Amino acid sequence: DAGVIQSPRHEVTEMGQEVTLRCKPISGHDYLFWYRQTMMRGLELLIYFNNNVPIDDSGMPEDRFSAKMPNASFSTLKIQPSEPRDSAVYFCASTTSHNEQFFGPGTRLTVL
């Protein structure tokens, strides 16, 4: 298995632009998580899905953030409009039930 796949690996954009991050979970995993890592706040859960349905989005910082999972093999995290304080590394992870969470390589987002 290729593991969790994320794209792009790096994204540099200007304030106000829309940003879309993509994730392909490990095949057969029915839980998908989006995390954000910053120096100040460490790793934080933004939202997670079970069987493509959002279960808990309480970590989403504000309405500028949205996430979708149209099918079992694809999820997106969108920021519109982006702001400099959104600069961080965004990780996607997947798992089955209460098992190990496997993380993707992350997307390093820089908003100028």
Next chain:
Amino acid sequence: KQEVTQIPAALSVPEGENLVLNCSFTDSAIYNLQWFRQDPGKGLTSLLLIQSSQREQTSGRLNASLDKSSGRSTLYIAASQPGDSATYLCAVSDSSYKLIFGSGTRLLVRP
């Protein structure tokens, strides 16, 4: 609210030394505890998963223990090598499947 603390924040040891990383959590109602390794600029690599019913897990030179009642876990690394240099993160999950992370221990193993 669950809080996870890792001590020390940074550790520097000579090659070959055995070492212990500590993780503590405030709410003992966890489903499992997971240890990760993160290399600079990279993603997280899962090292060990301990279910709440287990006391320890071993993988190669790594051994992780869990004491739910006291809210503690330790990661023991035997015969450390320079390639072990990385940040080690501890995370706990409750019934909601969410992982709550500690801030990590940055380990440097000197040749």
